[in-house]
Amino acid sequence: MAAWLDEAVALLLGRGRLLLKAYPGAGKSTLFPLRLLKALPGKVLLFEPRRVAARAVAARLAENLGEPLGKTVGYRVRLEGREGPETRLLVLTEGLLLALLLEDPTLEGVSAVLLDEAHERHLEGDLALALLLKVQETLRPDLKLALLTATPDAELEALFAESLLAVEGKSHPLEVHHLEKPREGPLEPLAARYARKAFLEGEGDVLVFLPGKGEIERTRRLLQDLPAFPLHGGLPLAEQMALLRPGPRKIVLATDVAETSLTLPNVRAVVDTGLAKKPRFDPRTGLSRLVLSPIPEASARQRAGRAGRVGPGRVFRLYPKGPFPPKRPEILEVDLSREVLVALALGERLEDLPLPTKPPQGALEAAWNLLSLLGAVEGGRLTPLGQRMLRLPTHPRLARLVLEAEKEGLLPLAADLLALLEEQDPLEGEPDLLLRLEGLLEARREGRGPFWALERVAALWRRRLGAKPLETLPPPEAVGRLLLAAYPDRAAQRVAPGRYRLATGPLLRLEGDGPPHLVAVGADATRVLLAAPLAREDLLGRAQVAAWTGWEGGRLRGYLERRYGALVLERHPEDPGPPTPEHLREALKEGLPLPEEARQVLLRLRFLRAHGVPVPELREEALLQDLSWLLPWTEGVRRLEDLQNLPWKEILLSLLGEARATLERLAPEALTLPSGKRKRLRYREEAPPLLSLFLQEAFGLREAPRVLEGRVAVAVELLSPARRPVQVTQDLKGFWENHYPKVRQELMRRYPKHPWPENP
Known part of the structure; x- marks a missing residue:
């Protein structure tokens, strides 16, 4: 083992970068950092993707040195930590690296930065990697940068192609069992059944992968007669460490933290539910939240491998064989607003950084729009308000809420709201946020209840904000005022019982009826899912x-x-x-088209142009696009009816100037019949003009009339007394001679009262 440790240190010191690919349990996070610490003069920072892993890895590193945690080795996670003046190896969660870079982009005094479990491709890890590469290239060429992983993907290997070290380890054979058909019913009874089977029928410890803390607790209650222990981020450090040491046989019920970040001894069986909670952008709350997702194939392999480290193992996959979903980096799935803010604070654009995967354009635009709405950016630059928001380890929406609470003297309320909005909701399906506040206050008074876990989170926020516990429920308007600062786009107004219009326009339903105004903190495309009342005066202040x-x-x-x-x-x-062109365009769009007589003017012009006559080209699309030509005629217009009654034909003809005479001469609106009666022509697209006549009206017309100075014969549509077409022809003479005799006999029989001369 010492050989690969020395080789890894030498490669990192020589090339400045290292991609260390080592099997789980090799010691890449518990041995390599200590060996590196001896070779470098300054601090070493080790970043873990999860709080539970950061605390556990720090404790194991300190244990390996034979020192208390907080001396040479310390840790720092969101809202808590343990370190001292002698600390040289600091284990942190990824988000805190971004905070360090904001404080000191040069990372003065730091010799090396290690990113553990880099293959998981968390957004904060990807951003940290990109920023560190930039720092190394521009400010700190002496800074050493290493990625630690068991299964790097192609994008990471491409970034570190010239400094890859693979440490191979032996694995024992595995029996892998799948369900024959998809699971039906709750997950926990099935997981408990297979955990019991694996424990009673096999050797060693049993590791059960469950999606979250709730599923772990429900499964543990089903295994009360067996030594079953939870492993998740909410456990005290001492309990976490006890599970990582050899001891009596046990069942460990873990989240995906045990997939790669922590190595459990003596595991001989794995029960894999095939599920994990992954961050996804939730448009309902405007935040990235953990959602239940099937795991990709690489995760399934990692989980199975935990059973084959110390001997032959068994794996029970609680899902059928079949294709796995593709692995997708978080940058493609989550909200990017905080990452855009961090990059801006360091003088960078997120899309310009050397990220392993480029951010989607749509997500970037959404992030910029939100940050602008919150007042964090202006003109493409970070505002002073945005700089203050960055100092808080939470989403920009919630950071904005805290700053508003600071101004209003409502920090105790802010701490509770942050806990309620960041963590899992015990009242899923109930839209009233004030009920949740009441539940949190009750848990605080009684020290138990469904909101007790949220009270622990609220306590951490109070410590961070220097706030006292909230003792009584605040006025609803105070809650709404803070939420409006965080969700300015989610203000809504009641337009009917149970119907609300959002400030952005859409209409949403609310079960039952609600207040006149509210903040729809949670919403989907059609419904309000989580809301608090809002005072109209607070909206008027921003109106x-x-x-x-x-x-x-x-x-x-x-x-x-x-x-x-x-x-x-x-x-x-x-x-x-008077109406503007926009009003006129809106009226035409709402169903007031150009009248047919006006369209005929345009078709007459098109007819002439098609035959080479140089007249102006007036197109309906262009006319409707810019209606300024209509303004002189609409001075007194106040009703749609007034628009309909405008002299449309005259208005269009007035636009032609001298070409009007040419139009009337070559493409006349109407023709005079032998009887002296005038009949309108109907001009058409790519067809000769049409003259519709009853047969009796055509008597005396020997040939089809012509336009365009005799060059084009019009098409004559001959109609029966019942207005049914008899013939359409440009050869009227041929009709009289060849077809009329037969037509005459038929029409005389049908319409005997009408004249039908032999020679019309």
Whole structure:
């Protein structure tokens, strides 16, 4: 083992970068950092993707040195830590590296940075890697950078292609069993059944992979007669460490933290539910939340491998054989607003950093829009407010809530709201956020209940914010005011019982009825899922005054409004004035098309242009795009009916100037029949003009009339007395001579009262 440790240290010192690919349990996170510490003068930072792993790895490193935790080896995770002035090896979660870089982009005094479990491709880990590569290239060429992983993907190998060290380890044979068909019913009874089977029928410890803390607790209750222990991030450090030491046989019920980050001794059987909770952007709350997801094949292999480290093992996969879902880096799945903010604070654009996977354009745009809405960025730059938001280890929305609470003197309330919004919801399905606050206060008073786990999170936030515990429920408007700062786009106004309009425009349903205004903290495409009341005065304080004119009930109306986004809070009538081109375009879009007589003017012009006559080209699309030509005719227009009654044909003809005479001469609107009667022509696309006549009206017309100075014969549509077409022809003479005699006999029989001369 010492050989590969020395080789890894030498490679890192020589090339400045290292991708260490080592099997689970090899010691890449518990031995390599200590060996590196001896070879370097400054501090070594080791970053773990999870809090439970950071605490456990730090404790194991300190134990390997024979020292108490907090001396040479310390740890720092979100909202807690243990370190001292002598600490040289500091284990941190990935997000805290970003905080360190914000404080000191050069990482002065740090000799090496190690990113453990880099293959998991957490967003914070990817961003940390990209920023460290940038720091190494521009500010600190002496900084050593290493990725520690059991299964690097192709993108990481490409970044570290010239400094890869693979440490091979032996593995024992595994029996892998799958379910024959997909699981039906709850997960926990099935997991408990197979855990019991593996424990009673085999040797060594049993490791059961479950998605989260709730599933672990429910499974543990089903195994009360066996030595079953939980392993997750909420455990005290002493309990975590006890599970990592050899001892009597046991069943360990773990989240995916045991997949790679922690090595458990003496595991001979694995029960794999095939599920994990992964961060995904949740449009309901505007935050990234943990959602239940099937694991990719690489994770399934990692879990199975835990059973084959010390001897032959068995794996029970609680899912059928079949294709696994593809592995996707978090950068493709989650909200990027905090990462955009961090990059900006360091003078970078997120998309320009050497990230293993480039961020999606849509997610980048959404992040910029949100940060602008929160006041964190302006003109592509970080604002002072944005800099203050970055100092808080949470999503920008919730950081903005804290800053608002600081201004309002409501930090105790902010701590509770952060716990409620960040953690798993004990009242899933209930939309009232105030009920959750009541539950949290009750848990605080009684020291138990479904909200007790959230109270521990709230206590950590109170310690961070220097706030006292909230003792009584605050006024609902105070809750709404803080939430409005974090969710300015989620303000909503009741428009009907159980129906609300969001400030961004969409309509949402709320079960039952609610207050006149609320903040829809949680929402999907159609429903309000989590909300708190909002005072109208708080919206008025943020409202903008604007004049509005538009069509309402068929009339052009004007108002002076106070609006918050799409929400009209106050409205006073105003004189709308004459319609603008936009009003006219809106009216035409709402079903007021150009009348047919106006369209005929355009078709007559097109007919002439098709035959080489140089006249202006007026296209309907262009005319409707810019309606300024119509304004001189709409001075007194206030109703849609007034628009319909405009002299459309005359208006269009007036646009032609001298070409109007050419149009009337070569493409006349109507023709005079032998009877003296005038009949309109109908001009058509890519066809000769059409003249529709009753047969009796055509008597005396020997040939089809012509336009364009005799160059084009019109098509004559001959109709029966019942207006049914008899013939359409440009050869009227041929019709009279060849077809009329037969037509005459048929029509005389049907319509005997009409004249049918032999020679028409």
